[in-house]
Amino acid sequence: MKKSIEPNEKLVKKEVRFLNVVLYPESRQSPQRYAELFAKVFDLKIAVNTFAEKITQIESFDVDKDFCYGRLVNFTDLQGKKWFNRELNVVEDFEFTLKKYPNAKEKDFYFLPSIHKIAIIGRESPSLGQLQKFFQLALSKVVNQEFDESVEVNIVTDSILLDKIYSSSKLVSLELHVSYSNNDVNEDYEAAIDDELKAQEVRKMHSTFSGTSKNPLKIKKKSLIGGILSLTRNNGYAIAKGEFDGEYQTVSTQNYPQSCKLVTTEKNLKSELKKKMLSFFGRNG
Secondary structure, three states: OOOOOOOOOOOEEEEEEEEEEEEEEEHOOOOOHHHHHHHHHHHHHOOOOEEOOOEEEEEEEEEEEEEEEEEEEEOOOOOOEEEOOOOOOEEEEOOOOOOOOOOOOEEEEHHOOOOOOOEEEOOOOOHHHHHHHHHHHHHHHHOOOHHOOOOEEEOOEOHHHHHHHHHHHOOEEHHHHHHHHOOOOOOOOHHHHHHHHHHOOOOOOEEEEEEOOOOOOOOOOHHHHHHHHHHHHHHEEEEEEEEEEEEEEEHHHHHOOOOEEEEOOOOHHHHHHHHHHHHHOOOOO
């Protein structure tokens, strides 16, 4: 049943991209534990240097039943004691002590613990890469070491590049970085690899496959390597070298994030986004 739109409400168009969060070991994975970690990052005001002099932290955070949402802020941290005085035209010692920071940019995020996915709204700065780095490092600071917890945060990538890798007739090398999932794999070969990683307690796996220009790699989707490659879409990344779109190049799945369009009102944004995330990733993400 569609929600009614009041006459004075305006439809807004949002572009949404996603990050996948996986907590290890498997015995610690639960919606409640995921929500606790996010709340702790906010409560402790954890800030992360995400690029050059750019710092990112959570500005606000709240929970609406089983849906978490908040706002990130990214700002410039002015470092260094040598400053240039334009009025006097000299370099002088100066220590900036005011706890205020310039170039602040805000970005909304939503987190659905049941499928352990973060939704990032819009393409404006800070970049998705900066936000992936923030959540990776910030969440890693609040895990419980006594229970051997660790966390992996990956960009959910579009299948378009995976399809290009599978169909490439001039694939020279393939580098795969994966970790096991949060029970969100359905494809046969992908699921088999995921089960093996879990059974043998392998949290991270790095594999490199090499061919030559005369004898290139031939990656089949329904194969061992194909299963690992498919697993990177939510739980890692792949770097491939070869000919793509008629040009020899090196490509990374991290530069091909999955995205979707959402047309709704600001009032209905949370509920519509939640439905969109569940339709994209299913109950188990």
